[in-house]
Amino acid sequence: MEDTSRREFLKGVATLLVAPTLTAASSRTGKRYAMLMDVDKCFGCMACVVACAAENNVPLGSFRTWIEHVVKPDGTHIFVPKQCNHCDDPPCVPPCPTGATYRTPDGLVLVNDELCIGCGACVKSCPYGARYINPVKGVADKCTFCDHRLREGLLPACVEACPSGARIFGPLHEENELSATVNSRPVQVLKPQTGAEPQIYYLSLPDEVNR
Amino acid sequence: MLDYYYPNEAAEPLLWHPVLFAYTLLVSGADLLILSALAYLSGSLRKAIPLMTMLGIGFFSVLLAGPLADLRSPQRSHLIFTNPQLFPTTTNPGTSLIAFQSIVWLVALILSITFALLTFSYYSHQASLTVTGLRRSIYRVFSLGVTTRVRYERAEKAAKGVAVLMLPFLTLWGIYPASLFVAQTWNPVWRGWTLLPVTYFADAFVVATALFMLAYFFWRYRSLETDVVIPILKIHAAGSLSVAALTALQMAVWWFWSPSTAETAAPVIPLMYVVIGLLLLSFFLSLLAMRHMTMILAVSLVAMAGTFTNKWNLIVNAQLVSKTGLAFFEAELGGLWLLETAAPIALGVAVFILLSILFPLEVRESGN
Numbered sequence: 001m002e003d004t005s006r007r008e009f010l011k012g013v014a015t016l017l018v019a020p021t022l023t024a025a026s027s028r029t030g031k032r033y034a035m036l037m038d039v040d041k042c043f044g045c046m047a048c049v050v051a052c053a054a055e056n057n058v059p060l061g062s063f064r065t066w067i068e069h070v071v072k073p074d075g076t077h078i079f080v081p082k083q084c085n086h087c088d089d090p091p092c093v094p095p096c097p098t099g100a101t102y103r104t105p106d107g108l109v110l111v112n113d114e115l116c117i118g119c120g121a122c123v124k125s126c127p128y129g130a131r132y133i134n135p136v137k138g139v140a141d142k143c144t145f146c147d148h149r150l151r152e153g154l155l156p157a158c159v160e161a162c163p164s165g166a167r168i169f170g171p172l173h174e175e176n177e178l179s180a181t182v183n184s185r186p187v188q189v190l191k192p193q194t195g196a197e198p199q200i201y202y203l204s205l206p207d208e209v210n211r
Numbered sequence: 212m213l214d215y216y217y218p219n220e221a222a223e224p225l226l227w228h229p230v231l232f233a234y235t236l237l238v239s240g241a242d243l244l245i246l247s248a249l250a251y252l253s254g255s256l257r258k259a260i261p262l263m264t265m266l267g268i269g270f271f272s273v274l275l276a277g278p279l280a281d282l283r284s285p286q287r288s289h290l291i292f293t294n295p296q297l298f299p300t301t302t303n304p305g306t307s308l309i310a311f312q313s314i315v316w317l318v319a320l321i322l323s324i325t326f327a328l329l330t331f332s333y334y335s336h337q338a339s340l341t342v343t344g345l346r347r348s349i350y351r352v353f354s355l356g357v358t359t360r361v362r363y364e365r366a367e368k369a370a371k372g373v374a375v376l377m378l379p380f381l382t383l384w385g386i387y388p389a390s391l392f393v394a395q396t397w398n399p400v401w402r403g404w405t406l407l408p409v410t411y412f413a414d415a416f417v418v419a420t421a422l423f424m425l426a427y428f429f430w431r432y433r434s435l436e437t438d439v440v441i442p443i444l445k446i447h448a449a450g451s452l453s454v455a456a457l458t459a460l461q462m463a464v465w466w467f468w469s470p471s472t473a474e475t476a477a478p479v480i481p482l483m484y485v486v487i488g489l490l491l492l493s494f495f496l497s498l499l500a501m502r503h504m505t506m507i508l509a510v511s512l513v514a515m516a517g518t519f520t521n522k523w524n525l526i527v528n529a530q531l532v533s534k535t536g537l538a539f540f541e542a543e544l545g546g547l548w549l550l551e552t553a554a555p556i557a558l559g560v561a562v563f564i565l566l567s568i569l570f571p572l573e574v575r576e577s578g579n
Binding site: 061062063066082089091093094095096097098099101102103104105115116117118119120121123124125126127128129130131132133135138139194211 | 396534
């Protein structure tokens with residue numbers, strides 16, 4: 001009798017401890033997170049870059065996200081936010097010798113710091129220059145779509161910080177602003193010739209700045 | 212050339228340090244072992260087999276010391292063997308060439324050591340009869356129980372089997388890391404250098420034979436033997452000419468079929484001319500050395516200068532080309548890079564010296 005009640009008590013404690021994690025994990029199951037950058041709305045304020053650096057402790061000189069400033073021949077100034085594209089067929093994953101770089105079921109491409117040996121193979125294999133070796137941790141580093149914030153039900157720091165709403169984030173296959181825009185308007189991706197199937201979509205991206 | 216690059220590239224343009232340069236020279240150990248296995252199987256160049264095997268094992272055994280110094284978390288380097296990414300899964304699609312080659316290295320090294328022990332087994336038995344103490348115990352272990360000529364004949368058959376097995380594994384190393392550059396990076400020069408694996412393979416033979424000639428020259432300076440030098444010179448000449456021709460062919464391919472790649476590769480083209488010049492010189496010197504054998508020293512030094520230039524160009528210079536193909540970074544070599552580069556090679560030489568103390572560097576007749 002005493003054994004049974006102890007077992008039930010332990011079961012209850014375990015349920016309490018595991019339940020929030022399971023709920024957060026199950027709420028992300030079957031999703032495919034993506035981001036949309038509206039180039040017309042970005043005016044290069046760098047709020048996203050700063051927010052990302054502050055949120056993720058990005059070392060000086062390296063960037064999880066950055067904004068490229070391009071002046072077209074006609075004098076038009078264009079600002080293109082860039083970051084890891086969390087590709088569907090990520091070129092950075094197969095070269096990793098220890099499996100430290102991996103793709104989650106909800107489409108995030110992440111790095112397991114405990115497995116990363118800092119060989120730089122993934123850095124060299126990313127066609128977008130989105131990865132770098134973190135000099136403090138000695139491991140590969142990149143945008144995580146603020147995975148730790150998603151687990152709390154929050155938006156990525158860069159999206160939250162953008163004053164003009166140039167960044168739209170969400171699950172691609174659900175009804176939301178992101179999927180509505182991607183499905184209804186002509187969107188572009190960076191370097192489609194790589195075959196990586198990037199999941200950062202762009203609105204109003206001129207061909208000459210797609211590099 | 213425009214000046215457009217990704218900001219993370221500017222933080223550390225030379226990610227793979229020149230240690231990789233030393234590492235690729237150590238790959239020549241694989242080619243020395245290929246030559247050794249081929250010589251053993253064909254029955255030719257028998258006198259040269261011990262020197263080639265010992266040099267080959269010396270360099271091949273320390274191969275992974277090169278990239279080890281390049282890792283930012285070397286304390287976890289064992290994970291390449293204990294947790295290799297070989298089989299695709301949902302979360303880890305694809306196979307890592309680095310992990311695959313690391314396993315291949317281990318298998319090739321075990322096979323090469325087995326090959327060496329089998330070929331030296333009878334010698335080890337004889338040596339165990341003439342020495343005492345620890346050396347006697349070592350030679351007894353190395354003899355693998357081969358104490359008679361009859362047993363040695365069986366060991367020779369086994370060695371031939373091992374030699375055949377070694378070849379595919381060592382060949383995989385002969386083209387690595389060129390295969391990695393072409394297949395699993397997005398550096399525009401590496402990806403556009405389609406002849407890189409075959410050029411690399413030929414180049415490793417040039418270094419291998421040059422190393423052999425250097426070691427042979429200093430070891431047998433007063434009595435260089437024609438039946439050893441001439442075949443090695445022929446292989447070296449063929450290798451030098453092949454690398455020069457393949458390098459020229461790659462340039463031609465860029466110019467005629469891919470002008471955009473030629474433009475991107477512009478920073479590496481000047482040294483490609485130097486490589487062609489030095490290896491052609493090495494080729495002509497090889498022909499001369501067949502008449503005047505003491506010239507093998509000059510052949511070796513010129514060839515090494517050519518292959519050093521080639522490796523520097525395709526590893527360091529090509530790495531400095533931005534992924535955008537529109538910028539070229541300056542090489543910033545900090546710290547003890549020269550020492551780090553030389554250390555793995557010195558380690559290979561040390562292993563070779565140790566092996567040369569334990570085993571003879573030539574055989575006078577089969578089985579001795």
